[in-house]
Amino acid sequence: MFKGFYTVASGMLAQQRRTEMLSNNMANANTPGFKADQSAIRSFPEMLLQRMDQQSIPTEKGLNIPGNTTIGSISTGVYMQEVIPNFLQGDIKETGLNTDVSLINVNVPDNGEDGAVGSVFFTVTGPSGEERYTRNGNFTLDGAGYLTTASGLYVLNDAGQQIQLTSDDFSINEEGILTGANGEVARLGVAYSDNANSLIKEGDGLYRTEDGNNLPSAYLAGGVQFNLQQGFLERSNVDVSRTMTDMMTAYRAFEANQKVLQAYDRSMEKAANEVGRIG
Template structure:
């Protein structure tokens, strides 16, 4: 009976974790370039149940042989194995702001390949993002809304000296003085190897393949649109339905635990009562 307690409890914990992920997706439904997370649930290893018994052998010695009969398997619970971002392309929203960029991805040479803007976080480390909601700081540098520098293809910061510039579909900034600065656009052959790092940034996971220059990748089709933002790929109605399903599953496991609790109470306080 106690094993049933543990099994139902793991179910509640898994659904609670799933609910947290779904809630975070819903919270970021309006965040440009946000990629929703998906949870992968996995069951703990099953246990094989066998019945052990003695079988009498018809002989003068009255011998007994111990036998084991397989009854079946019992599941020991479930857990959230991993959280995987979904890098599907989001819809575009026109803003007419010169500092808003949207990556539009076409065919890729890899099934899970994806293109990202290259930025520099507060510690000076290279990170990646799909959120093109950029701005220009007081020194004329192109930055994210969190103040992180947007990098060019050589890993240097980009100084636009104002808001008067144009962006080509190839991702090249054309400044008033005639200078042309290519944005740092990185390509990952497996975006699932990237990990979310907060502030809409992504970093390389352990053992992940390094990102390469998107423009130098054969078979990759993409363009960058100025004055547009990529919306998140969160489907709010689908997410709300999934949240309700997770809540019902949590509630079902909760009722199982309550039933076990009533059974234990009866066993301890009624059946085992001394007369």
């Protein structure tokens, strides 16, 4: 009985966390460059149940031989093992703004070992000055003329330095060369990861590496081909209709576990209050 409580509770927790993940995806359906999260739900190891009994031997002394009868296996619950972003390229939307830039994957190989997805990212400074990575090219100019993200983080060039401009009258070609009114200014920093699934999602569209080391430049990575397009943004890759369907499925699974938990609770109440009562 108590095993049933734990099994049902684990199912409710897993579906609650999945619902929270899907709700976050839905909330960011219009966030440029957002990569939808995917969950992996796994079962805990199953337990093999056996019943201890005994077999009577029809002898003069009435011998009983102890034994075990296999009943079968029972699940011990489920859990959300991990949440992995889906790095599939989002749709490209034209905005007409000079400060908007989109990254377009042409040929971005993986590491060739476990089939992990490779991807390219803009390089920006994190809140503490460290290097971070994003697919959100919704940039702007601050009061000092520095190219920044919408949240105020500095966009870096291919040398890891901040980019300062005199006006918003500039152009960016497909190779990332940024040209201002006075000629060539910089080249947008673009990093490459051959296993984007190993990156840690921080929020606000930012990613960082597990070991804290910077990713290599995508311009120098062999076999990596991509384009940059000014005046366009990569849209979120969230499939709204699919996400809504998954949210309803998760909610119904949570509700089903809740009803089973209530049934266990009623059984426990009856066992405590009625079983063994002397009438």
